[in-house]
Amino acid sequence: MFGTRSDLALRRDDASRFLPWILALQVYFAVVALAGLIGLQDAIERWRGGDYAVITVELPADADDASVAAAIEVMRRTPGIAAARELDPARVAGLLEPWLGPGVAGDMLPLPRLVDVTRATGAGVDWADAVARLEQAAPRAVLDRGTTWTDQLAELARWAQALAAAVVAVVVVVSVIAVVFAIRAGLAIHHDTIELLHLLGAEDSYITSQFETHALGLALRGGALGLGAGAATLVAAGVAGARLEAPLLPAIGLGPAGWAALIVVPAVTALIAMITARLVVARTLARLP
């Protein structure tokens, strides 16, 4: 492996043929799960920040124009708010028409007066201050930040993240188990050769390094395969997601840092394989006299 000479014919073992495929599958799962974990983090922050919430100020149907104007003025003067305007009552009634039928809303059913508020992109808003000033200017006005749904979405995404983290943890455990079995098989197959090297005066590290290098090579091969397949899946998911029309969903992307984190996955897998191989072989060698 890697052009280095090996006294043990490890590459001929059956376990050596299967291990890269097993690790490729593990890396694939880890890459997809990690991508979900990273991608959702940005969405959660935006949902929690209210970037995708619909903000309205609601006044009773009998509120006078002065109260509505006062509420609009308060919102416009609030730092972080880009615009505030009253929704046309006819439009509000139109929105309810599919459920109530034509002509019902507004005539038979009094509708509240609504002020549509638009946040400046990325700006923070001191909502407590806005509510306090709104109470003074228009005591019957109620500010609805519309975060009920987005908070639930953020909570759901948090659970999805936890699930993704669990998948990554399972992948690590399964990878370690796969390497342990492959290395143990190698130790059993090459027991006589290992004993010979030991009797010829080989340090444990001389034998261990051969298994380490072997495991590293197999894991890198499997890791590259898994990363390639995982990246292809993410690109395909990205293309499909871009076609989706969902105003509450932020564009879930990884960015350069996210992709860099994914590239680390096969490297970490290879490192885990190498360390596992070292520990398993060292433990076996310690039993030799």
Added chain:
Amino acid sequence: MVRFENVGMRYGLGPEILRDLNFTLEPGSFHFLTGQSGAGKSSLLRLLYLAHRPSRGLITMFGRDIATAKRRALTELRRKMGVVFQDFRLLDHLSAHDNVALSLRVAGVREADIAEPVGELLAWVGLADRVHALPPMLSGGEKQRLAIARSVIRRPELLLADEPTGNVDPKTSLRLLRLFEELHKLGTTVIIATHDESLLSHFKHPHLHLEGGALTVRRAEPEGD
């Protein structure tokens, strides 16, 4: 160089194969290890090349008590020895050259310092034209000589050979033993396990004779070549 005091050995919970072994090997000595098949010759050699721990008694090698020696120290002791195994234990996937070179590589010798001595030694044992051959392509005698070459490439202080003439004709056997004598003259302590009594008659070296797990030292009566 080697000292056994009341040494006993058993495999697992089995009966004692060797018992109450007491002997000393002086540096530069030459001994044959004799006894019937199953007398324990290979077991005694396993104790000597540190493949097995005694179940009781004290073994001192190169001035060190092997019971208290650290793992690294045992590795150093092994590097002072050369072993010819009864079944050769050559690596079938390595060429004749690499099989011999293995002894040097495990001892940390640089690659640049390996090719020349290995080539010379293979020529000395008559395998100059088989350098690249894999062991399965070699005859029994050639494997024997290759195993011997691997055991002596590091110029060991102690050479242990388990039935090194078992697979060759009497003429070649005699030649191989002469080869061991040459090494002995260079200062190597030699122990050769064999059951070939007729061959032993050509040499005047003392015998360590095993019978029923016990060992006696016998002086040999040479008959000449």
